[in-house]
Amino acid sequence: MSAANWEVVIGLETHVQLSTVSKIFSGASTAFGAEPNRQACAVDMALPGVLPVMNAAAVDKAIAFGLAIGAHIAPRSVFARKNYFYPDLPKGYQISQFEIPVVQGGSIAIQVGEGDKEYSKRVELTRAHLEEDAGKSLHEDFHGMSGIDLNRAGTPLLEIVTEPVMTSSAEAVAYARALHALVMWIGICDGNMQEGSFRCDANVSVRRPGEPLGTRREIKNLNSFRFLQQAIDYEIRWQIEQIEDGHTIQQATVLFDPDSGETRMMRSKEDAHDYRYFPDPDLPPLVIDPARIEAVKAGMPELPAAMQARFVVDYGLSDYDAGQLTASLDTARYFEEVVAAAGAAQAKPAANWVMGEVAARLNREEKAIASSPVSPPQLAGVLARVADNTISNNIARKVFEALWNGEGESADAIIEAQGLKQVTDASAIEPIIDEVLAANPQSVAEFKAGKEKAFNALVGQVMKASRGKASPAQVNELLRRKLEG
C-alpha cells in the first residue's frame, strides 16, 4: 500500500459527561463509584408513570460550551426519543436531541505536530446536543447471566460532533486534547477518561485525491488519546488495504481492541437500528432567552486563547510559555497568583518555576496543581529571595523542597531555620578557599598548566565546603584572583 496516494477524512463525536450534581432528568446523584443501583431513583429506573424534568444546570453547561466555541445557542431546541431495546436502557428509549440541537456550529483551534512540522488548524463543529447516558451491563461474575447497574443511567452528556475535517490521527488527537482541556477549563466536565467522563467515537473514511467522500466506518467508545490514535491509524491502514485489494468499504460500526490493536466489526449498516426518533412529549421545547446566555457568560472564566494572548502582553512571556501556562485553568490561576504575590518583574522566573520545578514535582507525586503543597504565595517568597540574592537557584530548589515537605511556613522561615542564607562576605569565604587550595594541590597544578576543567572542580569543592551557601559568582571571582594573583 502507498498511503501517500490516499486522503483520510475523520470526524469525531465526543460524549462529554457534564459535571452536574444530579442527573439530567432526575434528582439522583451523579457521583461515580457507588454500589450498583444505589444512585438510580424511580425516574432512572423507568418505573411506570415517572416523568423526566430538565436539570437547568446541564443546560447552563451546554450554553457555556456553545459560548466557548463561538457557536449559535439555539433559542429553542427539542428533545427527542431515540427508541431501541437494551437491558441497560431502562425506558427503551434514550432522551436526546435530534433535529434541533442546543448548540449549533462553532469551532476549536488546534496545534498539530512539533517543531518545524507544527501547524495550526481550526476544526469546525457541526453541533453539540444534550442527552442522557445509559446504565451499564455487567457480563462477568454473573454465571451465565448479566447484571444491570443503572447508577449511570440519566447522567447528563453533551455529545459534541465535528465536521469531517480532520485528515490524520494526529489532528484527531490534537482536537480531542484541545476539547478535553477546554471542557475542563470552563468547568463543565471533570475530564476523567478512566471513569468515562470523556469518550470519543471516530468516523473514518479514505479516498483518492479528488474523489468524493469514501464510505465511513465508526469506531466506538475510545476512552484514551492513545487508543484514539492507534484505532484511527489501524482503521486507515485497514481501509486502504481493503480498497487496494479490490474490496469496497461497507458502512459499519466497529470496536477497537487495545490488546490486539485492531478494530473489529460490531454491526453493519444492515443491522443498524431504526431509532424511530420523535419529539419527546414529556418535555416541552428547551427555550433559552438572551438573558440566560448573558448570565452564563458572566459566570465563565477567561478563555484559554484570550488568557494566552494576555500573558504575552502583560508579562512579556513567549507565545510558547504562555501556551504552556494556559494548558489548564488551574495552572494559569496558580501562575497568576505567584505573579500577583511576587510582582510582575518576577513573571519570567515564575513561569520557569511553574513549568519546571513545580510541574515536575507534581508529576512525580501525581498531584494536581490545585492541591500543590507549595502555595503560590510560598513560591513567590522563594522567588523574592533569589531575586535579592539571599539565596542561589540551587538553594532555592532546596527551600522549595523543604516547603513541599512542610518543614516551614515560608521561604524566609526555612532559610532562617536551616541557615541557608547565601554567604557574600569575602572574609568568610576566603578561609574556605584557602583550605580547599591547600587540600587539592594536584588541581591547582593542573589549573596552572592550563586545564580550565580543574578550576571548575575547585569551585565545586568550595561550594561543597560552604554547604552551598556561598555565592557561586563570588567564589569564582575570589578563586580566580587567588590562583592567578
Add this chain to the structure above:
Amino acid sequence: MSAAPATVAALAADLAAGKVSAVELATGALKRAEASTLNAFITLDPDRTLAEARAADALRASGKAGPLTGVPFAQKDIFCAEGWRTTAGSKMLGDFVAPYDATVVARGKAAGLVTIGRANMDEFAMGSSNENSAFGAVRNPWDMARVPGGSSGGSAAAVAAGIVPAATGTDTGGSIRQPASFCGITGIKPTYGVVSRYGMIAYASSLDQGGPMARTAQDCALLLNAMAGFDERDATSLQRAPEDYARDLERPLDGLRIGVPTGWLGDGVAPDVRAAVEDGLAQLETLGARRVEVSLPHAQYAIAAYYVIAPAEASSNLSRYDGVRYGHRAAQYTDLAEMYAKSRAEGFGAEVRRRILVGTYVLSAGYYDAYYLKAQQVRRLIAQDFAAAFEACDVIAGPVAPTVAYKLGEKTADPVQMYLGDVFTTLVNLAGLPALSAPCGFGEAGMPVGLQLIGDYFAEARLLNVAHRLQQATDHHLKTPPDASVAAAGGAA
C-alpha cells in the same frame, strides 16, 4: 328505582357535622364493592382502605380536616400508589406494587380522601369498552349485558352503582367522558396540563389527562379542586395560580352562547342519542343560553390523527415493560431477543399489541412524514378550528358518543368500529381542551346518554357551571340503575 346514593357534597357535610365517620363510610363502600358483580375493581385491600379511613378520622379529630376528608372514592388502577398493587389493567403489571405515590394520589392523601379500591380499566387505558382489561370486562350497572365504556369503565360503573360517590379517571381520547355518558354520571377531562401526570401510567403522553368522575358537576368541581395544580415533577404541568373550580357553579346562564358544530347531530348519531342531546340543549336554552352553529371543518380527521399519534407515543411509552426490572418476564427464553419477545407477547393483550405495532410502524423511517408529521399537522388545524369556534361561542355542546352503551362483545371483533365510537371525543384531546360529560336523558333500552360540553382552555369552572345549572333543572343524574340493590345496601351510609 331506589333513592340516589349520597353525593360527595352531602357526605362531606355529614362528615363535617360528625354524623358519620370515615371508617363507617369506608366499611359501607367496601361491603358494596365486595358484594358487587360488576367487576368494577381490580384490587380491594380492606386493611389499607380502613387504615386510610382511620387516618382521615384522626385528621378530623385533630382539627386539620379539609373539605373532603373522609370521603370514599375509587382510584383508577393507572395511578401509582405506594403499597397498592398498580396494574393498569395489564397482566404485564399483574404483580407490580408501586413503590411511590403519583401526584394525584399524594394530593388525595393530603385531602384525606379514602381509597376504597383500584378501579378496573382497559389495559393501559387503550379501549372504549373496558373489554380490554386483563382482569376481565366490567359490566354496566344499567344493563349487565352491556359495556360501561372505557377506558375508565370500572370508575364509571362503581360510581353509577353507588358503590362509591366518586372516582378518578384518565382521558386520552374520551376515556372519562364516554364511560360517564354510558353509565349516566358526570366526568370532566381538564385542560391538558391542569392535573399532574406524574405517577399516572402513560398511554399517550401528549393526550393523557386525569380528572374526576362523580354523580354531579358540583362533586366533580370539589374533586378537581383536590386533584389539580402545578407539579414540578411533570414538565408539561402548567404553572398557574390555584383556582376554585366550584366558584362559578351558581352563575346564571343568561346570554351563554352554546355552539353546536355543524353535522354533530346528523346521521352519524343514533336517533335516541340525538333526541336526548337535543333535550339537553333545549333545557339549556330554557335556562337562558343561546344556541349557535359553529364549524369544525377538520374534526373529520380527528380519529385518523388520534390513532396515529396515540399509538406512536404508546409504542415508545410501553417500551419500558421489557421484563428486565419489574413486571412480567417469560418463564423460559434462550436469549435476550426471545426474552423481550416472549415477555411482551405474554404480558400485553391483543389491543395493546396492535397499538404498539401501529405506533412502531408510523414512526419508522420512511413512514414518519406521511403519518406522524401529517397527524401533527391535523392536530394544529383542529386546534385552530376550535380557536375560531370559540370566537363565536362560549361553550361547545354535542354528543359524547354516537350511541348508548352497546352489548358486551358486540364490537370486539372489529377494532375500527370501536375506534369510530370516539368520533366526538378524540379531537378534544388533540386540541388539549377541557370537556365534560353530563347526563341529559335516556335512550334505547333505558340506557343513559351524556351531553358533552367543550370549553376553551382553562374554562373548567364555566363547564361545571353549565352542567350544574342543567343538573339543578333536571333529574337525569339522580336516577339510579334499575337493580341498584347493591347500591341500596349502604347507599345512605
